[in-house]
Amino acid sequence: MALIITDDTLSKAQLSADELLVDLACYLYDKKRISMGQARHLTGLDQISFQKELAKRDIYIHYTAEDLEKDLQNLGIEL
Numbered sequence: 001m002a003l004i005i006t007d008d009t010l011s012k013a014q015l016s017a018d019e020l021l022v023d024l025a026c027y028l029y030d031k032k033r034i035s036m037g038q039a040r041h042l043t044g045l046d047q048i049s050f051q052k053e054l055a056k057r058d059i060y061i062h063y064t065a066e067d068l069e070k071d072l073q074n075l076g077i078e079l
Contacts, residue, residue: 018043022053030059 010017025039034042040050051061072079 025050026053026057026059029054029062030057032062036061 005017005020010020013020015023022043022045025034025042028034028042029036029039036047036050040047043050043053045053054061069079
């Protein structure tokens with residue numbers, strides 16, 4: 001199934017197709033429906049640019065204590 005949004009609809013919403021994609025990706029990431037990597041792929045943005053888009057929308061990066069533990073293990077740091 002494909003989603004088709006006409007130029008007329010985008011114009012009425014005062015959005016470009018790229019802006020809509022970024023909004024959608026940020027929303028889905030915020031709702032934990034897709035990962036950051038998937039969201040970045042959808043938008044075509046690099047890591048820092050996507051994080052800036054999240055910040056503009058007051059969306060925080062999902063980073064848990066488990067993520068920290070994994071990162072520390074990968075760095076060879078044990079607690």
